[in-house]
Amino acid sequence: QKEVEQDPGPLSVPEGAIVSLNCTYSNSAFQYFMWYRQYSRKGPELLMYTYSSGNKEDGRFTAQVDKSSKYISLFIRDSQPSDSATYLCAMSAYGGGTSYGKLTFGQGTILTVHP
Amino acid sequence: DTGVSQDPRHKITKRGQNVTFRCDPISEHNRLYWYRQTLGQGPEFLTYFQNEAQLEKSRLLSDRFSAERPKGSFSTLEIQRTEQGDSAMYLCASSSKGRDTGELFFGEGSRLTVL
Numbered sequence: 001q002k003e004v005e006q007d008p009g010p011l012s013v014p015e016g017a018i019v020s021l022n023c024t025y026s027n028s029a030f031q032y033f034m035w036y037r038q039y040s041r042k043g044p045e046l047l048m049y050t051y052s053s054g055n056k057e058d059g060r061f062t063a064q065v066d067k068s069s070k071y072i073s074l075f076i077r078d079s080q081p082s083d084s085a086t087y088l089c090a091m092s093a094y095g096g097g098t099s100y101g102k103l104t105f106g107q108g109t110i111l112t113v114h115p
Numbered sequence: 116d117t118g119v120s121q122d123p124r125h126k127i128t129k130r131g132q133n134v135t136f137r138c139d140p141i142s143e144h145n146r147l148y149w150y151r152q153t154l155g156q157g158p159e160f161l162t163y164f165q166n167e168a169q170l171e172k173s174r175l176l177s178d179r180f181s182a183e184r185p186k187g188s189f190s191t192l193e194i195q196r197t198e199q200g201d202s203a204m205y206l207c208a209s210s211s212k213g214r215d216t217g218e219l220f221f222g223e224g225s226r227l228t229v230l
Contacts (some may be wrong), residue, residue, distance in 0.1 A: 041224075043208075043224050044158065044220050046218050087211070089159070099218050101148050102160050103219065104160070105157030105158050106157050107156055
């Protein structure tokens with residue numbers, strides 16, 4: 001079983017829809033939770049970052065972390081065709097010489113927003 | 116804007132040949148990471164440098180793989196005696212010491228195809 005599980009989709013929604021993306025994880029040591037967006041043939045770019053449990057909002061994007069359930073979510077409101085990409089959840093733990101930058105990624109969810 | 120740059124962007128080689136990838140991180144970033152991403156999967160951590168010191172290596176990094184970061188600037192990743200299973204996107208990322216959050220800046224990757 002993988003440490004981080006993410007439904008690969010693909011997910012297809014109409015423009016303006018609310019999108020919900022989710023990941024579950026098994027490693028209780030994860031403290032930092034991130035969502036990266038990756039366009040085709042490009043490197044991932046950081047969308048949202050959250051430390052420990054809670055919610056964080058940035059424009060049309062909201063990230064939620066529930067450490068008790070080992071579950072994280074990303075919501076996209078008023079989705080746009082330009083949001084079409086692969087969304088990757090990522091997590092890291094720190095301690096014992098491990099860097100914050102040693103991320104464990106989910107498989108990625110392919111999202112298409114059609115006009 | 117000088118982001119993370121990687122070279123070459125695409126390399127096609129025959130099985131058994133050696134290949135080398137280069138990564139130039141963002142200039143003020145002292146931490147550098149290599150990840151590998153296969154089709155339909157999220158990136159997997161390979162190795163991490165802080166300045167010129169290689170501080171962590173994944174078990175994925177077999178004896179055929181070697182990474183260096185002389186003088187703490189650019190980094191190279193060499194794969195010797197390539198195998199078809201090495202075909203993947205090799206991603207380089209960097210971060211600054213003051214951002215111990217897992218926020219990585221990725222390059223666009225070097226795609227390796229082993230025939």
